[in-house]
Amino acid sequence: MQANAPATSGNTTINITVFAVFVLITLYVVYRASSRNATASDYYAAGSSFTGPQNGIALSGDFLSAASFLGISGGIAVHGYDGFLYSVGWVVAWLMGLMLIAERLRNTGRFTLGDVLAFRMKQRPVRAAAANATLVISLFYMIAQMAGAGALMALLLDVHSRAGQAVVIAVVGVVMVxxxxxxxxxxxTWVQIIKAVLLLLCVGFMTVFLLGKFGFSLSAILETGARHSPLGADVLDPGSKYGGGALAKLDFVSLALSLVLGVTSLPHVLMRFYTVPNAxxxxxxxxxxxxxxxxxxLCTLVIGFGAMALVGSDTIAKAPGGENSAAPLLAFEIGGAVLLGVVAAVAFATILAVVAGLTLTASASFAHDVYANVLKHGNADPRSEIKVARLTAVVVGLLAIVGGIAASGQNVAFLVALALALAASANLPTILFSLFWKRFNTTGTLWSIYGGLSSSVVLIIFSPAMSGAPSSIFPGVDFHWFxxxxxxxxxxxxxxLCGWLGTMxxxxKADPVKQAExxxxxxxGLGSGLK
Amino acid sequence: MTKAVPHPLETRQTPNSTPNRGRGFATFDEPGKTLLVDDEGYPDFVAIQQTEEFAALRRSALVFIFPATALFLTWYLTYVVASAYAHDLMSMKVVGVVNVGIVVGLLQFVSTIVLTLSYARYARRRLDPQASAVRGLAESVED
Known part of the structure; x- marks a missing residue:
């Protein structure tokens, strides 16, 4: 079972079949679930009809994205400890959402982040700002996912030509719209639930198998993994990826901070809190x-080191798709072409579902905040608002397809980090201030949204991710100073700081009556109509 | 804003003892009724904000949330900073090849789960009853 190098993509027919079956089943479920999809509340928030557990599974589905499933298991398989270190932040971050955001957001808003931020401020400028932040973050996050779809294709469906990848990205985009x-x-939400359950089953199966194989000893898996890594025992210690100079270390701390503060401030996550009936x-x-x-x-930790042990870091790093191929290669190693087909299809489905959620969020934000409240001064006819939302979804879908094709083949991992940094700097401070600080006012809100948004974008443009390093988007030129x-x-x-300064x-003055409300x-939840 | 401004409707009885509470419609109660609502039956938020009950709810919520948030952020950032800057400490072996870094990382999972469950329990036992008490101050006007 060591002859795995040529089998990266397994049996393409099986992969495509499993994927097509998934798309058909989910389209059917989507069609059945939404026979009654008439009101704004149905379209934006599923009529707030999901239960906590259902929405919880969907929420986790938003993060069990290709980037985390393939990316993190691969990160662990190649970088060992540092991959694990990165994964911890994705779990810890939920405490922010639990204690500070979820219940308060549900109680104060209806459909979008703009509802909450503009609650006690001047409606039009704040809603416009909130929509700007949502659209920018969603688009960055979406382009990263779409480009990832192209890269996955190379790996899983054996599509290597740029034209072929462009076609696949377009198909993903159309299905998602x-x-x-x-x-x-x-x-x-149903697509997310189905996908999350499939992915968790897959991952659970692989983990139990690996644990059984290594006698239920984590130490044995780590040790065997380390023996098959070119880094040797060092792979179990910090530093293989985020080590190096003082700047590299600070860069990692910066990433961890964005992660723990940004995850539950991403607009498509915030919007999920509206799909349940109460706090x-x-x-x-x-x-x-x-x-x-x-x-x-926890499963990813086992799978990552398991892939290191059974497949070998070198084989993974050299396979088409690089790090991302760890989980599929391991699946092939364990369950042959069929399990690989399932893992491949689930990885795809993941991209599809996450991008659909992002599209919905962006379209809701544009229709509800920009169209209904900024352009129509809050007097839009709900039917035309939904029409605008659907139209926006199509436009956003097209933008994502074009952006995804343009970015495919580029190193766009930084876009996910950028989206997280944007969410943590444009959304989180504004949400916290408006919920917990009485004096916070419209000026403070605008300063903190635009301050966070523009500083993140400017700093990333002049960072090594854009220019001046071999891995940059523009490796040939160097205009970086950050x-x-x-x-x-x-x-x-x-x-x-901007939010505080703007307020002071x-x-x-802040409106004390609205603040009390x-x-x-x-x-x-008093006065929200929620039970 | 904690000074007690006397409100005309401040004296009230608990709504549970009020017969025939509204069934989800604005009931145009006569003035002098015991609920903290305005003329149109909408909750009087400024008055509610100044009640004992609301102050107690706010205190109970913040007394848990702020220290817990400070705690988990400090604990997580310590782990991240130690992994970046205290290489030798994190590389010390504990059991087999499992080192301090992996143990602390797994402890992050444990602490997250423990904190999540404690908050859920605290909210269910302390915050939810207090929140319903506050809702009771204006409840029959729920739309």
């Missing part, structure tokens, strides 16, 4: 998501 148009939030269910959904994420990343790949460590405190310097509502 179909999910959103047909299913709205309800359909998209209690919102809390339950985060508890479920946390448990599933913890289980998943030394870190991740702007979080600067932009997050800066955004908090502005002469306008928001505070009472956030803690009790």
């Amino acid at each position: 179909l999910y959103v148009l047909l299913g709205g939030m309800k359909g998209t 209690r269910e919102a809390r339950r959904s985060v508890v479920w998501a946390t448990m599933l994420m913890a289980t998943f990343y 030394p870190l790949g991740n702007p979080g460590v600067v932009s997050i405190p800066l955004s908090f 310097l502005s002469r306008s 928001m505070e009472v509502r956030a803690l009790t």
Whole structure:
């Protein structure tokens, strides 16, 4: 069973078949689930009809993305300890969502982040700013996912030509737009649930198999892994990926900070809290998501080192798709072409579902915040608002396809880190200030959103991710002056500072009546119509 | 904003003892009724914000949330910084080839789960009853 190098993509027919079956089943479920998809609440928030556990599974589905399943298991298989270190942040981050965000967001908002941020501020400028942040973050995150789809293709379906990958990206984009148009939030959530359950089963099966093979000893897996790694025993110690000079270390701290503060401030995650009927269910959904994420990343630890032990770091690093190929190669090693087919299909499905969620979020933000509230001053006819939302979904889908094709083959991993840094610096400080700081006002809100947004974008443009390093987007030129790949460590405190300064310097006062309403509502749900 | 501004509707009885509470519609209660609502039956948030019950709820929530958040952020960032800068400490072997770094990493999972469950329990036992008590101050006008 060592002759695995040529079998990276396994049996293409099986992969495509499993994937096609998945798409057909989910399209059917989406169609059935959404026969009644008429009101804005149905389209944006699934009529708030999901239970905590259902939404919790869907929430975890948003993060069991290809980047985390393939990327992190691969990161562990090649970099050992440092891959594991990265995965911890994805779990710890849920505590932010649990204690500070989920319940209060559910109680104060209806469909979008703009609902919450504009609650006690001037509606139009704040909603416009919130929509800007949502659209920028969603688009970056989406392009990263779509480009990832192209890279996966090379690995799993044996599609290597650029034209072939472009076709696949376009197909992914079209199916994803179909999910959103047909299913709205309800359909998209069901796709997430189905996919998350499949992925967890897959990962659970592989983990139990590996543990059994190594006599249920974590130490034995780590030791065998280390023997098959070119780094030897060092692979178990910190530093193989994020070590190096002082800047590399600071860069990692910056990434970890963005991760722990950004994950539950991503707009498509925030929007999930509206799909449940009340704050209690919102809390339950985060508890479920946390448990599933913890289980998943514990499994990833075993799978990563298992792949290192059974497949070998060198083979993985040299396979087409590089690090990302660890989990599929291991699946082939364990369960042959069929298990590989399932893993490949699930990895695909993951991209599809995550991108559909992002498209929905972006379209809701544009239709609900920009169209209905900024352009129509809050007097839009709900039917035309939904029409605008669907149209926006199509436009966003097209943008994602074009962006994905343009970015495919590029090193776009930094886009995910950028989206996290943006969420942690544009959304989180603003949410926390408006929930917990009485004096916070419109000026402060605008300063902290735009301060966080623009500082992150500017710093990333002038970072080594864009220019001046061999791995940059433009390796030939060098206009970088910001030394870190991740702007979080600067932009997050800066955004908090902007929010504070804007509030203190502005002469306008916070509205005490609206503040009372928001505070009472956030803690009790009183007046929100939620039971 | 904690000074007690006397509100005309401040004296009230608990709504559970009020017969015929509304069934989800604005009931245009007569003035002098015991609920903290405005003329249109909408909750009077400013008055509610100043009640004992709400102050107690806010205190109970913040007394858990802020220290717990500070704790887990410090604990996580310590782990990250130690992994980046205290290489030798994190590489010390504990059991077999399992080192301090992996043990602390697994402890992050444990602490996250423990904190999640404790918050869920605290919210269920302490916060939810207090929140319903506050809702009771204006409840029959729930829309």
